[in-house]
Amino acid sequence: MRVHVDYVGPLLGKMFLVLIDAHSKWMEVEPVESATTKTTVEKLRKIFSTHGIPEKLVSGNGSVFISQEFTDFVKSNRIDHIKTAPYHPSSNGLGERAVQVLKKGLSLAKQGTLSYRLTQVFSYRITPHFSTGISPVELLMGCKLRSRLDLLHPNLEQTVHKKQWQQKQFYKGNRNSMIDLYNGVRVYVHNYNRGCPWVAGVVQSKTGPLSYNIKLDDGRVVKRHLDQIRKTLQSERHEGGEAEDLLAEPIHPKDKPCSRAMVPVSPGRPEE
Structure with a gap:
């Protein structure tokens, strides 16, 4: 399991820690007041408590990721920390791509609170990825998440069960x-x-x-x-x-x- 992390900002008065899984392309976004090592470790610990500890972590050479506190954190969790070449952002291409997805999502939601605008990430998670052909949520969780688009395509199984139940209720021999x-x-x-x-x-x-x-x-x-x-x-x-x-x-x-x-x-x- 390999993940890529990067910071983007300031946007809307916040910095954003962006993490993306190399296999499923699942993306996590955590807004922070400032990009400090302590805050970064706290946010990563929160993400890892949900999805598990990765084997490899790829990051840039920002001061946050090369500090002694961050080095101790990855070592204590037996994570292989891979740092990209200095002054070469494309070495962390997956992280840079995640940053672009976040910027585009925030630009589309021009109104509402920050939490509401970050829900644009949900659309990314349920959309089939161009490199895998499958949505990130399906690769990560093995299932599809229900969205408002599902209202346009009613669940066939639920429709069949509903009709069968109605037939049973109105069947004269039911009693x-x-x-x-x-x-x-x-x-x-x-x-x-x-x-x-x-x-x-x-x-x-x-x-x-x-x-x-x-x-x-x-x-x-x-x-x-x-x-x-x-x-x-x-x-x-x-x-x-x-x-x-x-x-x-x-x-x-x-x-x-x-x-x-x-x-x-x-x-x-x-x-x-």
Whole structure:
């Protein structure tokens, strides 16, 4: 891990310590009142506590970076301090480039406080870098940061989850999935043969999360989904609940179950 540091200023009455990571191109900017060794060490210690201690640090030959206090700081943290050639700023080209990015960002934000104007660095961090093709934040953190531009491109995953949730809420069988039938309970099941639309039976076994084997009063065993089953008033009263259909919408008057227990089966259409 190699980082480049440099000072720029005075700008807007401040000096700015600029640090950039050589791998991800991530940039950190710290405004200071004056470029002193003590202030520089404090700001670097703050940055390193967030992103970790680098292996190499490249800087110019300013008095701040060649002082004994700064030398002790890099040695105590086992950092290889590389100083560029005197009077040759391009030797620290990455640091100089970071300085230009900062100057341009501050020039674009002509109003607001200093803290607000420094938020222009955020745009740099989320923009794909010309040398890597990937934004600095993606290389450093492995993820994308959300910005106001994302409002123009809604998150597809969130949209799908929202639609699925809405479908679940409005699905007429949604309430049924929360109710479990036990063996032996009296129910009505939908009859798909000629005769009465609903026939009585008893729950025999559970065959799936929402499906049951129902033994009809005429002895036949049919398989039905929970949406095709209605509890009887008798079973509701037996459970101590109110005499109402808790499994789905009430049966329409024209679909009321037959009074007789057995329903003739159409000879031309076997029961499912």
